[in-house]
Amino acid sequence: MEPSALMTSPLTVTVVCLKGGDARRARAFSIRYGFPLIDSIQPTLTDSIKSGCKTSCGLCYSAQGVELFSFENKSLGHGIRCDFSGGKNDHRRKYGGGKGQLIAKAVGVSSRSGLHVLDATAGLGGDAFVLASLGCKVRLLERSVIVHELLLSGLEQAASVGGADLLPVLDRMTLIHTDAKLWLAQQPSDSVDVVYLDPMFPRRDKTALVKKEMRYFHELVGSDEDSGELLRSAREKAIYRVVVKRASRSPWLDNLKPTYEMKGKSSRYDIYVNRSMSKKPGDLF
Ligand SMILES: C[S@@+](CC[C@H](N)C(=O)[O-])C[C@H]1O[C@@H](n2cnc3c(N)ncnc32)[C@H](O)[C@@H]1O
Known part of the structure; x- marks a missing residue:
């Protein structure tokens, strides 16, 4: 491409x-x-x-x-980088609540071990890292060249400085620089267990810091206007489900009603079920 x-x-x-x-x-x-x-x-x-x-x-x-x-922020204090061996990603891996976290329930981590998850909107990799920490094999797709470079560097740094407990988590993460719509179009149907989507827009986070960081990140990648199209492609290829992360009061993506929703304090997961996780592909009942 x-x-x-x-x-x-x-x-x-x-x-x-x-x-x-x-x-x-x-x-x-x-x-x-x-x-x-x-x-x-x-x-x-x-x-x-x-x-x-x-x-x-x-x-x-x-x-x-x-x-x-x-360079427009005079203090130059806050850069954007991916840090998996320290900071909030590491803290969440150790103390974030494990399989009790809403994202884990939304993806279905407890229902099946070793789920293959496609994170089709990888961003800075925080959600993918949580899922990989919980045992999922995660393929991360990111289309922005800058965000991809930040994420690649974060994964490499973590592999070189992180402890032995971090390496198996990183081994479960594979990063690809591509547009997920194009990538999905080349896959056979039923090619991934779960597709996870967290497109950019809209955001209504409250704290000033989050607002500032998100505004900057938003400028970097734009509004992901094509995310409805991405959701439709994902639904064609996911074996079990597609999970869409939304801000709690946002409308459904592309007005598509999910099978069910899981609500947290600031975010919501809309779950589009293709097949129950208690069944194997090919099972009739
Ligand atoms: C809100 S961020 C995701 C944040 C991520 N969940 C995390 O924990 O850091 C959305 C990201 O998805 C990427 N993106 C949106 N649509 C995409 C597509 N069709 N293919 C690949 N990447 C996409 C954007 O470039 C952006 O970096």
Whole structure:
């Protein structure tokens, strides 16, 4: 697929290599997708801005992996990065409530072990990581080149610095850079147990921090206007069910009534059942 077909962001991005970052990889990424590169290695992000970054964002390669900073945010405090070996992902893996979590119930983790889940809107991989931590084999599809690069770097960093307990979880996660609609169109029917969707729009999270981060992320990937089409493709290919994550007061995706809903504090899962999980594919009753 042409890179342009996968790059929908209205943000402008410069690739920046900071001290300790992987300069070859930064250069390769900038050439492949046509982003400008600050190509002498910069000791700090502030130096790189001074040396002529005129874009709204910097995709920064450093010893900690790849991180996206908004140059419009003067403090430069919060970049977007994927961290699976620390922070909130790690905390949720250890103390998040295991199979009692709503996402686990919505996907049906307890009903079948080793479920093959397709996370067709991977984003920063948080939901996929929860499902992989609970034993699912998860294929993650992401179409934005920037988000894919952040996620790939997060998975690689976690594999190199994470503890032995993290490696089996990462082994259950496979990342593919593609548009899920195109990918699904090439699969035979009944090719995946569960398809999980968490498209971008709409969001009504309350806290200021979430709002700020989500606004920025929203600008990066757009509104996923084609998610109704994605839901229909997913329903054709899922063996058991399609699960759609929504903000609690959002309408059903594409006005399609789910088989049932599971409601949490801020989000809701709409579940479209194709077949009961107590039956095996091919069972008549
Ligand atoms: C709200 S985010 C998903 C967040 C994710 N559940 C998490 O836990 O981090 C939605 C993501 O889905 C991606 N996306 C939307 N439609 C897609 C499609 N048809 N194929 C691949 N990726 C898609 C967007 O680029 C965006 O990164």
